[in-house]
Amino acid sequence: MRFDIITIFPEMFQKIFSGGVIKRALEKGLIDIKVHNLRDFAFDKHRQVDDRPFGGGQGMVLKPEPIFLAVEKIRNDESSPVYLLSPQGRRFDFRFAENLAKYNQVILICGRYEGVDERVIQDLVTDEISIGDYVLTGGEPAAVVIIDAVSRFVPHVVGKMESVKYDSFSEGLLDFPQYTRPRVYREMEVPQVLFLGDHKKIECWRRRKSLEKTGRLRPDLLSAKELSEKNFLGKIQTEKKGMNNESH
Numbered sequence: 001m002r003f004d005i006i007t008i009f010p011e012m013f014q015k016i017f018s019g020g021v022i023k024r025a026l027e028k029g030l031i032d033i034k035v036h037n038l039r040d041f042a043f044d045k046h047r048q049v050d051d052r053p054f055g056g057g058q059g060m061v062l063k064p065e066p067i068f069l070a071v072e073k074i075r076n077d078e079s080s081p082v083y084l085l086s087p088q089g090r091r092f093d094f095r096f097a098e099n100l101a102k103y104n105q106v107i108l109i110c111g112r113y114e115g116v117d118e119r120v121i122q123d124l125v126t127d128e129i130s131i132g133d134y135v136l137t138g139g140e141p142a143a144v145v146i147i148d149a150v151s152r153f154v155p156h157v158v159g160k161m162e163s164v165k166y167d168s169f170s171e172g173l174l175d176f177p178q179y180t181r182p183r184v185y186r187e188m189e190v191p192q193v194l195f196l197g198d199h200k201k202i203e204c205w206r207r208r209k210s211l212e213k214t215g216r217l218r219p220d221l222l223s224a225k226e227l228s229e230k231n232f233l234g235k236i237q238t239e240k241k242g243m244n245n246e247s248h
């Protein structure tokens with residue numbers, strides 16, 4: 001799987017992929033990341049990548065020609081998706097990430113300044129992607145987020161595909177809590193249930209904790225889930241009200 005990043009700040013990517021799981025995936029040839037300087041595709045007299053907006057207004061707009069030329073040069077296959085990273089895009093999530101991992105090549109264009117000429121959006125890109133409802137100074141951090149999240153779905157990048165499958169979100173729920181040694185730390189005890197060797201009970205406890213946490217921090221995720229799960233959560237909340245001492 002190959003990622004191509006088009007940016008006017010290629011130096012921003014120098015270190016970010018040089019550690020951890022992504023570094024190993026690069027070394028093993030499971031993924032490839034190529035960073036392209038948009039300025040290398042600006043062939044006018046001043047090698048200009050941006051210009052003032054028609055109609056007036058603040059800031060500069062990225063010009064269409066270098067972006068079209070860059071994509072046309074880089075794209076291996078007509079079916080390779082091309083995404084413009086912008087706060088106006090379709091929201092990136094784990095499903096999007098999983099789907100992108102099926103392609104051999106994904107091209108990411110980092111937006112900048114006040115915007116990008118609309119003809120890029122109209123005629124070149126597959127879609128615009130946003131990583132969240134906030135405005136970054138440019139698409140570069142979003143490209144890093146997307147490459148990281150998509151790479152985890154590329155076979156063999158993460159040791160066990162199981163761990164990707166059971167991660168937060170793949171079931172529409174946040175993760176259950178994890179503990180390791182020591183058993184007691186600053187008077188905080190690891191829940192008893194984890195030492196009983198009863199795997200059914202552990203599974204049930206973990207599910208309950210996941211549902212509780214999701215209900216508290218991301219109720220929007222629960223609304224997309226089965227009614228039975230919501231009922232399960234309702235039951236837990238009623239139970240909790242009746243007992244102060246949480247069952248460990």
Ligand code: ADE
Nearest residue numbers: 085086087130131136142
């Ligand atoms: N560029 C600026 N803000 C962005 C966002 N939220 N997601 C993706 N690209 C961006």
